[in-house]
Amino acid sequence: MVAQESQRLHIVFFPLMAAGHMIPILDMAKVFATHHVKATIVTTPYNAPTFTRPLESYKNIGPPIDVEVIPFDTKEAGFPEGVENFEQFTSDEMTLRFLKAIDVLQESLEKVIEKYKPNCLVADMLFPFATDVAAKFNIPRLVFHGTNYFSQCLMDSLIKYEPYKQVLSDEEEFVVPHFPHEIKFKPSQLHTSMRGLGDKQINDEWMNIFVRAKDAEERSFGFIINSFYELEPDYAEYYKKVMGRRAWHIGPVSLCNHGKEAKFQRGKDSSINEHECLEWLDAKKPRSVVYISFGSLAEVSTLQLQEIAMGLEASNQDFIWVVRRNNYGNGEKEKNEWLPQEFEKRMEGKGLIIWGWAPQVLILDHEAIGAFVTHCGWNSTLESVSCGVPMVTWPVFAEQFYNEKLVTEILKIGVGVGAKQCNRVVEGTVKREDIKEAIRKVMVGEEALEIRNRAKKMKELAIRAFEDGGSSYSNLQSLINELSSYNA
Known part of the structure; x- marks a missing residue:
């Protein structure tokens, strides 16, 4: 029976203004809401439609979720009005300015907490002030990283032991020390600030942001993780026992979207009609289509787009390819600059190019999808796992190279394309032959069958973990009980 409104546990969610953080937070709010927890999401004006639009149809099938819109004075940070999201930035410098500017949101967040008097605040790791806000109102603050146990354990080990300093060149491999599995990296696959490359001032500013976030994390109540125990058991244990952190895994949260409409409406407005997409x-045939997407932040150069096009054609597989409109446009002039001559004509019926935003979960969940060429962002990776789709891994930046290791070396449900450079811009270093080979490896032959079987098994484990009695379900119940008794 649903508790009375005044007695219901109430959680305020405050995600970073980036699609990869907002979308899983919306799913998370839905998950808590179905467990009779009152959920309120805090965001800024430009980002509000990411929540309000999908919630419009959700209100007919699920418990109500509130969206509280707070002002964000971007002018103070030197940005034009309406620049409030990470996908609007093209450089590290802009991103840093933005991350420093978001401190102005502290006062507005305090007003929201004062207004609603919630029992808990779930806030992104890059809002370090959230720990102070929660402490001021004597409520627990849970940190949301937007990634998994494995990547956070790996980062902890790299910072603690600095093994990348023991090698002589960017191309020489080192082993991650004191780790459950033998994992090797090249320094070129790590962020430049970690390696001390690039602008010293920018690196120092990154480090300051990271140190502040880490300090706030250590003073927080714990961590909420969009993952499930069976996916990375060694690292769930490492995280709690070696790193000494309290954490609750409650994922994959994307599994809360059951109907086609719910899957279609995640994120921004899609540039393709739902029926047109499903009809195609x-x-x-089942498992005959390759899906290609680099997420909402990676920049893919003209040269690399050309290599992808030729690699797709050479692989002889049907495909759906998502190309970000804000980089390349979909006008004839822009297309002619990078699409091989008569490519679309040759690929008619065989390939579908989606310009802009695509309904990813709806696509991945279709039986026609046989593989996902992915940048290894954690949402994309976990959505692929949840749909039982093998991956061609092509990490770009952030923790994506870590996620690739989990997919290819531990879970063995994907094949790497050979990306070597941690950089938000995909420059064109991966050649068509490598793209073709990696796609063929997960789509055709004996090895492909083995990878597909393992991916299918992971999907079954993901669904079981999320359902009543599963590991994530039980973890969620345990967290709700603990939060309920926090101020009792």
Whole structure:
């Protein structure tokens, strides 16, 4: 029976203004809401539609979720009005300015907490002030990283032991020390600030942001993780026992979206009609289509786009390819600059290019999809796992190279394309032959069958973990009980 409104546990969610953080937070709010927890999401004006639009249809099928919109004075940080999201930035410098500017949101967040008097605040790691806000109102603050146990354990080990300093060149491999599995990296796959490369001032500013976030984390109540125990048991244990952190895994949260409409409406407005997309996929054989997407932040150069196009054509597989409109446009002039001559004509019926935003979970969940060429962002990776789709891994920046290791070396449900450089811009270093080979490896032959079987098994484990009685379900119940008794 649903508790009375005044007695219901109430959680305020405050995600970073980036699609990869906002979308899982919306799913998380839905998960808590179905467990009779009152959920309120705090965001800024430009980002509000990411929540309000999908919640419009959700209100007919799920418990109500509130969205509280707070002002964000971007002018103070030197940005034009309406620049409030990470995908609007093209450089590290802009990103840093933005991260420093978001401190102005502290006062507005305090007003929200004062207004609603919630029992808990779930806030992104890059809002270090959230720990102080929670302490001021004597409520627990849970940190949301947007990634998994494995990547956070790996980062902890790299910072603690600095093994990358023991090698002589960017191309020489080192082993991550004191780790459950033998994992090797090249320094070129790590962020430049970690390696001391690039602008010293920018590196120092990154480090300051990281140190502040880490300090706030250590004073917080614990961590909420979008993952499930069976996916990374060694690292769930390492995180709690070696790193000494309290954490609750409650994922994969994308599994809360059951109907086609809910899957279609995640994120921004799609540039393709739901029925057009499904109609195209319905006409394909099971597991015959490759889906390609680099997420919402990676920049793919003209040269690399050309290599992808030629690699896709050479692989002889049907495909759906998502190309970010804000980089390349979909006008004839822009397309002609990078698409191989008569490519679209040759690929008619065989390939579908989606310009802009695509309904990713709806696509991945279709039986026609046989592989996902992915940048290894954690949402994309976990969505692929949840849909039982093998991956061609092509990490770009952030912790994506870590996620690749989990997929290819530990879970063995994907094949690497050979990306070597941690950089938000995909420069064109991965050649068409490598793209073709990696796609063929997960789509055709004996090895592909083995990878597919392992991916299918992972999907079954993900669904079981999320359902009543599963590891994530039980973890969520345990967290709700602890939060309920916090101020009792």
